[in-house]
Amino acid sequence: MVEVFAVASGKGGTGKTTSTVALGMALSDRYDVTVVDADTGMANLLFHAGLSDAETTLHDVLADEAPVEAATYDRFGLTVVPCGTSLDGFRDADPDRLRDVVAALAEDTDIILLDSPPALDSRTAVLPIVLADRIVVVLQPTIPAISDGLKVQEYATTYDTDVAGLLFNKIRESESIEQVSEKTERYFDGPTLAAVPESERAREARRAGRPLLAHAPECEAATAYRAAAESLTVRDGAAADAADRFQSAVIPESL
Amino acid sequence: MKLPRGRLDKSRVVTDPRDTLADVLDRELTGYAVFESQETLLLDGEGRGVMTFSDGVPVLVYHTGTDRGGPPALADLAVPGPYHVSLYTLDAADLESAHEAADLRVSPGMPAERLGGDPALADSTRRAAPDERLSAMGDGDAEAPEDGTADQSAVEAFLDDAEKIEAIKQQARSEARERAQEWDF
Numbered sequence: 089m090v091e092v093f094a095v096a097s098g099k100g101g102t103g104k105t106t107s108t109v110a111l112g113m114a115l116s117d118r119y120d121v122t123v124v125d126a127d128t129g130m131a132n133l134l135f136h137a138g139l140s141d142a143e144t145t146l147h148d149v150l151a152d153e154a155p156v157e158a159a160t161y162d163r164f165g166l167t168v169v170p171c172g173t174s175l176d177g178f179r180d181a182d183p184d185r186l187r188d189v190v191a192a193l194a195e196d197t198d199i200i201l202l203d204s205p206p207a208l209d210s211r212t213a214v215l216p217i218v219l220a221d222r223i224v225v226v227l228q229p230t231i232p233a234i235s236d237g238l239k240v241q242e243y244a245t246t247y248d249t250d251v252a253g254l255l256f257n258k259i260r261e262s263e264s265i266e267q268v269s270e271k272t273e274r275y276f277d278g279p280t281l282a283a284v285p286e287s288e289r290a291r292e293a294r295r296a297g298r299p300l301l302a303h304a305p306e307c308e309a310a311t312a313y314r315a316a317a318e319s320l321t322v323r324d325g326a327a328a329d330a331a332d333r334f335q336s337a338v339i340p341e342s343l
Numbered sequence: 344m345k346l347p348r349g350r351l352d353k354s355r356v357v358t359d360p361r362d363t364l365a366d367v368l369d370r371e372l373t374g375y376a377v378f379e380s381q382e383t384l385l386l387d388g389e390g391r392g393v394m395t396f397s398d399g400v401p402v403l404v405y406h407t408g409t410d411r412g413g414p415p416a417l418a419d420l421a422v423p424g425p426y427h428v429s430l431y432t433l434d435a436a437d438l439e440s441a442h443e444a445a446d447l448r449v450s451p452g453m454p455a456e457r458l459g460g461d462p463a464l465a466d467s468t469r470r471a472a473p474d475e476r477l478s479a480m481g482d483g484d485a486e487a488p489e490d491g492t493a494d495q496s497a498v499e500a501f502l503d504d505a506e507k508i509e510a511i512k513q514q515a516r517s518e519a520r521e522r523a524q525e526w527d528f
């Protein structure tokens with residue numbers, strides 16, 4: 089069985105990468121989880137997962153210079169596929185190979201989380217959403233974040249990708265999020281999975297190059313991510329034809 | 344809201360209102376900005392948003408299309424870009440009487456936080472605001488405390504506008520369909 093989630097938000101800096109790694113770790117109690125840095129133009133998942141010195145990355149795989157296995161690393165109970173940060177690496181990468189990468193990874197894991205770029209303005213930026221079965225939308229309680237999150241949802245559903253749920257992130261102590269999340273849910277196809285507080289621990293973890301759930305597993309933000317993972321019901325994708333599914337992941341005919 | 348016309352300082356198209364707020368703060372502009380949506384598809388594209396500033400810090404917000412002021416006007420202003428923005432400078436004295444309109448007021452950090460979606464810019468705006476702006480907002484006024492609850496009312500006002508949100512969704516869907524062909528998925 090495998091289900092592929094794209095962790096997405098139209099807006100930058102909402103906490104997609106932080107959330108990808110945190111959700112991944114929280115889900116790894118129950119599932120075999122693979123996280124992929126699909127933000128191939130501005131990769132930084134490697135800095136969140138202690139992989140800044142990774143030799144082989146997704147860039148090499150997308151350039152057809154290495155097999156997927158050479159770019160997978162076991163860290164913090166996850167299988168991590170980091171991406172390189174060089175411009176050359178990005179230039180030489182063929183984004184369409186991401187399809188094959190996902191198909192290959194799908195043979196051997198329960199859940200794939202794709203850390204997605206904060207944009208919808210190019211084929212490369214949208215591809216993770218197209219390949220995913222469902223998206224997790226990362227939001228902050230601001231007008232542009234919610235409005236961009238709505239756009240991501242509409243792109244996703246247009247391309248036949250469903251919405252697994254919403255993650256509100258960087259909630260300040262003084263804010264009560266219930267009202268906003270309740271009103272936001274009216275316009276989204278998925279429930280609020282969790283509201284993650286703004287947390288100094290999250291910033292510390294990023295500076296230390298460690299996932300939040302490894303750095304401060306007992307903090308409020310980590311607890312919220314575990315609650316989000318708890319409330320996510322993972323669907324049974326048909327295992328056998330996983331490769332098929334992703335190789336043929338295309339926009340529905342009705343377009 | 345009545346304002347003297349002032350002197351046109353700059354006029355240009357921006358994709359993100361955040362950039363205007365950052366620019367105004369940077370230049371400590373006293374005067375006002377007129378935001379005009381370039382998006383004709385959207386209902387609230389009608390009318391203009393007006394925001395006044397003292398030394399770069401937002402004071403009042405008003406929307407001519409909806410005739411609403413304060414946080415709800417910020418929500419009216421929030422349409423997908425681009426915007427045409429004109430900045431006008433005024434003497435502080437010219438703004439005094441307009442600035443008495445308490446019902447149009449927003450807290451200093453609110454536009455950057457909620458419309459711009461940039462907490463760091465909101466923080467620097469608050470730091471630039473005079474102390475009485477940070478505390479005076481608390482005077483039993485519904486839009487009172489800086490940050491938190493008050494700022495959320497702009498987000499909630501945005502979420503209460505079901506028609507506008509439907510328009511944003513529709514626009515995204517048609518964009519997604521067009522691009523699917525362009526990108527040859």
Ligand SMILES: Nc1ncnc2c1ncn2[C@@H]1O[C@H](COP(=O)(O)OP(=O)(O)OP(=O)(O)O)[C@@H](O)[C@H]1O
Binds near residue numbers: 103
């Ligand atoms: N709950 C939180 N509290 C405080 N800081 C946070 C929180 N979540 C994320 N951050 C910080 O916010 C910054 C952006 O986070 P992150 O890189 O995860 O966002 P992103 O959405 O992936 O960004 P991008 O759009 O650039 O890919 C980082 O410095 C991170 O440490």
Ligand SMILES: [Mg+2]
Binds near residue numbers: 132
């Ligand atoms: Mg990121």
